[in-house]
């Protein structure tokens with residue numbers, strides 16, 4: 277194996293070479309640049325999952341693969357095989373750097389301006405063969421958005437390059453994360469040509485390396501985030517340093533008015549591709565998990581009906597693509613036989629939970645089991661006509677989802693039955709607006725059903741979203757409308 281770097285197990289940011297220790301064993305995470313996996317890679321992942329007690333392959337909110345419940349380190353032979361199929365970096369020390377994100381519909385999206393897949397592959401190749409980048413925070417993250425309808429521009433990344441059409445030319449607009457953990461990156465008014473994007477990223481990474489080395493001389497432990505550098509220097513000084521390293525100049529331009537309304541679950545279900553006669557299908561993975569056997573069967577399905585590629589999404593589900601349109605019904609039937617769904621409005625489509633008690637000792641509740649029970653209850657008792665994003669978190673850290681959800685359920689540490697604090701809508705805070713109500717898990721399915729039924733009955737019109745509905749009411753009004761006082765404390 278081509279690594280001579282001494283690595284040790286980590287409590288945070290697990291990778292493939294550096295597992296983290298969780299409640300249920302070792303946890304490894306594999307970077308999947310752009311979320312694209314071929315058949316050989318899917319088979320290698322299944323083989324790795326066979327060694328885990330969990331029995332699951334998990335898709336994370338960065339479109340990584342995660343395997344939990346390993347009782348021993350991944351063997352050298354297995355690591356070498358993963359390197360051979362392109363699932364592990366040639367240099368172990370840079371493998372922990374965050375996955376490179378792209379739209380899961382890159383290259384097939386009818387609305388895209390640019391196919392970002394070659395750029396993602398090229399940046400990955402460059403990043404993972406630069407040993408000096410190992411000094412960077414493992415949270416260093418880059419995203420390419422090619423203007424697809426399935427946009428990733430608001431996903432939390434240090435750097436996003438977002439395609440824009442300007443005067444008949446496609447350019448990338450540079451966005452940098454200037455805010456907090458989980459914030460979307462902000463436009464900093466810089467435009468570059470696609471062929472300039474890699475030199476731009478390289479210049480940024482090199483400046484960030486130099487800064488990190490300086491900081492580490494003073495603070496021996498903590499690696500700074502890119503946003504620490506931006507706060508320290510200010511954006512304009514930073515940009516000046518970057519452009520000074522480039523062999524080209526860039527355009528500066530104010531951001532256009534943003535009228536884009538992002539719908540994060542629109543890729544689920546069946547959609548036509550930009551390639552005539554072909555469709556893609558977004559498959560719901562309950563809580564981002566697939567049993568290893570389901571994973572194998574989906575791989576077989578992709579190989580039989582299309583090009584054998586699975587595309588992971590940062591919404592913890594996946595796409596099968598390049599399906600000849602006449603075969604769509606057969607593929608859908610086989611997916612449903614696997615116990616999976618393809619509808620964006622299925623209650624499982626937008627429920628998110630952190631690892632909870634089984635995987636994390638900080639958790640107050642068994643978020644995963646509780647989330648599955650709630651989704652099953654809603655599937656049995658309700659029909660949704662819009663996706664509603666429900667987020668279970670075992671503590672305030674909110675690992676599973678950094679942005680506000682429609683309904684957030686925060687586990688509370690107390691004796692006896694699992695208890696949750698309920699939040700709805702958006703007020704700029706991490707979880708949203710507190711209903712100032714706690715609720716035991718026995719009560720929760722009925723309460724959430726009641727909340728959703730009220731929204732469906734009282735919304736202005738069928739297109740009013742859950743979030744818009746709750747945001748236009750005061751909390752006191754909502755409590756009255758939801759009429760949950762009798763059920764909860």
Ligand code: SF4
Nearest residue numbers: 630636639670671675
């Ligand atoms: S949100 Fe809290 S409980 Fe859940 S995985 Fe993260 S640290 Fe653990």
